Amino acid sequence: MPIKVLVVDDSALIRKVLSEIIQSDSSLLLVGAAPDAYVAKRMVQEFRPDVITLDIEMPKVDGLRFLEVMMKAVPTPVVMISTLTESGANATLRALELGAVDFMAKPKLGVAQGMNDYAHTIIQKVKAAAKSKLSHPTETRCSKHAAMRYTGTEKLIGIGASTGGTEAIKDVIMHFPKNAPATVISQHMPPGFTTTYAKRLDSLCEVTVREAKGGERLLPGYAYLAPGHRHLKVERSGADYRLALDDGPKVSGHKPSVDVMFNSLAEHAGENAVGVLLTGMGRDGAMGLKAMKEKGAITFCQDEESCLIYGMPKAAVEIDAASYVLSLADISDAILDTLERLGAGSRL
Incomplete structure (x- = not known):
């Protein structure tokens, strides 16, 4: 069975690019492309995707809030699509703490070879995410080594x-x-x-x-x-x-x-x-x-x-x-x- 993938991004252009990348691989099946968290929620309930690519910066409900709620209700492997900025890095690390499997920078459009490399990497990450074991927040454990001898x-x-x-x-x-x-x-x-x-x-x-x-x-x-x-x-x-x-x-x-x-x-x-x-x-x-x-x-x-x-x-x-x-x-x-x-x- 192909891996069902849902793309969630507020940018119509990025949705189109990611959708085309997913559709280029026969082992992946694009089940939808959502512009915001509300549409994404309905699509998750309807299609039960195996993997979601999720934009962090979205209107109404941002990606982190959507991820937090979804991981409690319908745990699903997620690859975050992030900007390579300090605020983007902070948000991405928080997403990984909330249970996201991996992350990928937003695609740089207009460079053919760069896009080919990007497509190859995102397909690899989606396939790996589909096989991953969802993580849970780290429990606080006490180490017996308060100080080494x-x-x-x-x-x-x-x-x-x-x-x-x-x-x-x-x-x-x-x-x-x-x-x-x-x-x-x-x-x-x-x-x-x-x-x-x-x-x-x-x-x-x-x-x-x-x-x-x-x-x-x-x-x-x-x-x-x-x-x-x-x-x-x-x-x-x-x-x-x-x-x-x-x-x-x-x-x-x-x-x-x-x-x-x-x-x-x-x-x-x-x-x-x-x-x-x-x-x-x-x-x-x-x-x-x-x-x-x-x-x-x-x-x-x-x-x-x-x-x-x-x-x-x-x-x-x-x-x-x-x-x-x-x-x-x-x-x-x-x-x-x-x-x-x-x-x-x-x-x-």
Whole structure:
């Protein structure tokens, strides 16, 4: 059966573009194109779509309010269509918190090759959303690690994710104590969104979260997020670890690439690092996690049951890159237990 798709956008032109993209793939079936939340509500009830593409900025009832109500009444996988602005990034991150599966920038009209690439990506995202497991708001859990028994600069944590990763990463690092080892993060996101995401994490977490600038010395109690369209690497500088940003081509189809970050941890940190691969579409991070494990690092993958998209972790598990496969709820404590057991630096 084809995947039933509903397009919701207040712009007639964007509705037309998205509708034509959906109709171009025989495995997708466009069931409707709604100009506002009221029409969308009727179409959801009538057609029961498998996936909805949803504009955030709509008159009368905005996309966030529609999403919040719909996820309670008729939970449905949603791909948000967002503007690449700071306000758009904030709204998109809120949509992901409310249960949206993924997001996509609004199409840039008039560039043929650009539109071809856009169409390919949106079709991929819609198909992945149809297979996804709908997430639920993260329950507040108490970590047993109010503070780690050890501190120092010797140990590092590397976390990689893609689709579904904004919420999964948040769930993991919200339970890190303020003196947790330095953490580096690569999440597939465009420029601007990473800046907003880092600020959002920083407001929620005990550790200090910053978008990486390059050249920073990695410090305990800090988490560094790869900026959109830059690879994040860890390098050794004497007794210290420092960050480097790489503007090279995409690796494993992405920039920032989790593989690039994990490979740098394998090369420069070896057994002093812990690798974590969370939910995401594709294979990015699998080979890098394998490299970390081969250099003595303890590695974790999120299990299928708790993944929104079991793609990247599955690829890693298939090549024996994971020391442990755990549910999202268990990963943060397992990471910290491992680091305490290994002795993350000098005793307090």
